[in-house]
Amino acid sequence: MPAQAWVTLIVSGFVAVGVIVTWRQKNRADRRSEWWRRTTWAFERTFSDDDLQVRLGWDILDVLLESALVTADDAQIVQVIARRAVRGESD
Template sequence: MPAQAWVTLIVGLIATVGVLVTWRQKNTADRRSEWWRRTTWALELTFSDAQEQRRLGWSLLLALAASKLVTKGDSDILQAIAEHVAMEGGGDDGEDSRDDVLADPHHDGEPDEYEQEGPGQQLGST
């Protein structure tokens, strides 16, 4: 094989690797952007006046916090928001306080026969 063919092959391989790296970076950026869009929606639900929407918001945040797309900074942000909401919760209106929803978004006041602690019980435990 002549030297010119080798040079062409090497340049082609380098270009292919460059395209693959660029595609992967764009794909990751798009996925993280979608993750933040979903997280924003879940956060809006957690601050809703309706208890069921708050529960849904916390459930979504727990699922989103377990994503492979979450960075340490994202996790810290979600944890700070959760702690803030937990501290301001606990009103005497007879409804579940927001800190109860944080601790267990599926809590309905009845003991759960399958209750067990596992990953995802706390935001930012990824």
């Protein structure tokens, strides 16, 4: 096989790896964005006047915090908001 074919093959391999890495990063970012959208929705339920909605919100938050997408910072932020919600500090 000529050297030019090897170079083409190697460059193509690097391009393929780059595309896969970029796709995975975008996919993870999109999934994390959706996680935050769901978390926001759940917190909106926890501040409701309807007890059923409040319980639903807390239950959803429990599930969301078990996700592989949640970071340590995310968990701390959710805990701070949750503490304030429990104390009634929604302002």
